[in-house]
Amino acid sequence: SGVSATWQLLEQLRVPTLLATGEADLYAPPPLQAMVAERLPDGEVTTFREVGHAAYWEVPELFNATVLAFLDRHRGRD
Numbered sequence: 759s760g761v762s763a764t765w766q767l768l769e770q771l772r773v774p775t776l777l778a779t780g781e782a783d784l785y786a787p788p789p790l791q792a793m794v795a796e797r798l799p800d801g802e803v804t805t806f807r808e809v810g811h812a813a814y815w816e817v818p819e820l821f822n823a824t825v826l827a828f829l830d831r832h833r834g835r836d
Contacts, residue, residue, distance in 0.1 A: 768797040774832040775801045778824065780809030780816070802828065 761767070775798050777791045788805045795801035804824050806813045813821045 765797050768794065769799065771798055773800065774828070776825065776828045777801060777803045778806070778813055778821065779803065780806045780811060780813050782809060783811045785811045
């Protein structure tokens with residue numbers, strides 16, 4: 759019923775995409791995020807030091823600042 763993510767679909771994504779991970783993330787580790795970002799036309803990976811899977815909870819100030827900076831860089835882009 760739903761659409762599965764494939765490499766081909768990722769390569770067609772036309773919006774800036776931030777992939778955020780912690781260097782100790784066991785569910786979505788940095789090498790996996792880097793592999794996904796390579797397929798995104800406008801993908802960016804941020805890796806938080808000494809953080810696991812829940813950067814938004816473990817380092818909320820840093821996470822929020824990172825996301826807001828990403829949004830500011832891409833504000834008003836077509």
